[in-house]
Amino acid sequence: MKVNIFILLVLYVVYFGVLITLGYLSYKMPNFIFGKGKENEDGEPIQTTSLNYMYTGMLLAILGILVNTYLLVQDTALESHMMEWLNIVIRLMHITFGIAWIGASFYFVFLENALNRTENVRDELAGNLWAVHGGGFYYLEKYKVAPKEIPKHLHWFKYEAYFTWLTGFCLLFVVYYFNASALLIDKNVLDISAAQGISIGVGSFVVAWLIYDQMCKSRLIKNQQLFALIGFALLILFAIFYCHVFSARAAYIHFGAMIGGIMVANVFFVIIPSQKAMVAAAKKGLPLDPTLGKNALARSLHNNYFTLPVLFVMVSNHFPSTFGYEYPWLMLGIISLGTAGVKHYLNLKEKRQLNVWILPVSVVILLAACFISAPSTDPYACKKEVSFSEVNEIIQKRCVQCHSSNPTDDVYKVAPNGVMYDTPEDILKKKDLIMQRVVVTKTMPQNNKTNMTEEERQLIRCWIEQGASTK
Numbered sequence: 001m002k003v004n005i006f007i008l009l010v011l012y013v014v015y016f017g018v019l020i021t022l023g024y025l026s027y028k029m030p031n032f033i034f035g036k037g038k039e040n041e042d043g044e045p046i047q048t049t050s051l052n053y054m055y056t057g058m059l060l061a062i063l064g065i066l067v068n069t070y071l072l073v074q075d076t077a078l079e080s081h082m083m084e085w086l087n088i089v090i091r092l093m094h095i096t097f098g099i100a101w102i103g104a105s106f107y108f109v110f111l112e113n114a115l116n117r118t119e120n121v122r123d124e125l126a127g128n129l130w131a132v133h134g135g136g137f138y139y140l141e142k143y144k145v146a147p148k149e150i151p152k153h154l155h156w157f158k159y160e161a162y163f164t165w166l167t168g169f170c171l172l173f174v175v176y177y178f179n180a181s182a183l184l185i186d187k188n189v190l191d192i193s194a195a196q197g198i199s200i201g202v203g204s205f206v207v208a209w210l211i212y213d214q215m216c217k218s219r220l221i222k223n224q225q226l227f228a229l230i231g232f233a234l235l236i237l238f239a240i241f242y243c244h245v246f247s248a249r250a251a252y253i254h255f256g257a258m259i260g261g262i263m264v265a266n267v268f269f270v271i272i273p274s275q276k277a278m279v280a281a282a283k284k285g286l287p288l289d290p291t292l293g294k295n296a297l298a299r300s301l302h303n304n305y306f307t308l309p310v311l312f313v314m315v316s317n318h319f320p321s322t323f324g325y326e327y328p329w330l331m332l333g334i335i336s337l338g339t340a341g342v343k344h345y346l347n348l349k350e351k352r353q354l355n356v357w358i359l360p361v362s363v364v365i366l367l368a369a370c371f372i373s374a375p376s377t378d379p380y381a382c383k384k385e386v387s388f389s390e391v392n393e394i395i396q397k398r399c400v401q402c403h404s405s406n407p408t409d410d411v412y413k414v415a416p417n418g419v420m421y422d423t424p425e426d427i428l429k430k431k432d433l434i435m436q437r438v439v440v441t442k443t444m445p446q447n448n449k450t451n452m453t454e455e456e457r458q459l460i461r462c463w464i465e466q467g468a469s470t471k
């Protein structure tokens with residue numbers, strides 16, 4: 001689609017104008033237009049209404065600028081460059097919000113586990129804790145139910161979670177959905193269209209949440225062990241499902257996003273509403289419904305066990321030896337179990353309930369993942385010397401469609417990761433990475449788009465093992 005450059009320029013001026021004007025207004029007069037003079041129940045001026053409109057306007061202007069830029073660079077080499085920078089910026093935001101969220105979550109579970117509940121604890125308190133951090137001493141108290149009077153300034157932890165989800169969802173689009181035919185779908189796994197793949201992906205998150213939520217509302221929640229067992233079995237089923245629908249790498253990210261989605265939904269649909277109901281009841285002096293707090297606590301405990309598996313899955317996307325394994329879902333299952341086990345050990349340790357077995361067993365489980373994904377130690381015998389010209393022929397046939405200074409692939413218009421195989425030196429320089437991606441993990445050519453054969457992979461292996469000469 002060709003868009004008139006003049007229209008784009010005018011739109012740029014409009015968007016930047018809106019951005020600067022609103023940015024100025026939000027700083028100079030946050031009460032401008034809306035909410036001026038209004039006060040809340042406690043007699044404080046309400047500022048948020050007008051500010052919220054301004055922030056929304058600024059966000060839309062930024063979106064407009066992005067769309068504009070996309071239209072400008074569409075179908076040129078700059079398109080993938082723009083996507084890369086979007087990827088970097090959103091990823092950085094995602095990691096930052098994620099650290100803030102999971103950090104707070106770890107901290108509060110630690111507090112809960114480490115509270116002093118016996119010595120010098122006033123009647124209305126559940127416990128207290130002394131801590132030293134950043135050169136200061138802190139003294140914290142947890143109430144059994146709620147303080148007699150709800151304090152005016154009560155800090156809520158929720159935006160960390162919401163923004164982690166929002167940026168994660170954007171990242172899923174930037175990395176996988178905009179590029180569905182290359183990264184989401186692997187025709188050797190299942191031949192579906194991009195639209196089908198995206199609907200299955202997004203739909204699966206909703207289904208996963210509905211199942212989990214029903215489990216939490218059923219009697220099952222009373223039996224922790226059975227709940228964990230059934231929950232884990234369901235997770236494995238989802239992993240198997242994803243690995244039979246998407247490319248292995250996309251399957252991993254969907255598995256992680258599915259669990260991460262459940263965690264955020266726990267915050268959004270259960271934890272925060274329960275807390276709001278508790279605060280409202282306490283303000284009116286009504287007795288608190290103890291199930292509210294209990295539900296919220298159960299969900300935040302589930303979230304706590306989900307954290308390490310989710311972190312692993314997010315990181316695994318950068319390690320082809322994980323998703324490149326023959327049964328990628330098995331690897332997901334093993335690592336989820338092992339990392340959740342480590343979290344369980346840490347939780348018990350904070351409560352001073354030491355358990356001898358949990359940590360070693362978890363470590364053995366994790367080692368098993370490393371063990372089964374190792375390359376076979378019985379290499380195809382390299383009977384004869386493999387010459388460089390044979391290797392070069394394979395690479396020219398299977399790789400340069402994407403990896404050259406002038407790619408012919410329909411998706412990649414510039415060499416991915418800057419990897420090019422134009423000259424013998426280019427190939428030699430990358431021989432270790434080639435070994436890793438082509439022979440050990442078999443994750444290149446991507447989705448085996450160029451139909452590389454096992455024999456060709458073994459020839460490359462022999463060539464490298466024989467010293468990789470370019471003579």
Ligand code: HEC
Pocket residue numbers: 395398399400401402403409412416417419430433434437438444445446449450452
């Ligand atoms: C369909 C396009 C395509 C083909 C064909 C292809 N690759 Fe790739 N390659 C990619 C993409 C995309 C990436 C970056 C994403 C990733 O690392 O998975 C990549 C990354 C790599 C990397 C990792 C570079 C790094 O910095 O980590 C290596 C090595 C590699 N390819 C080697 C090969 C070899 C060898 C072949 C031929 C046997 C090949 N590729 C064929 C698309 C392709």
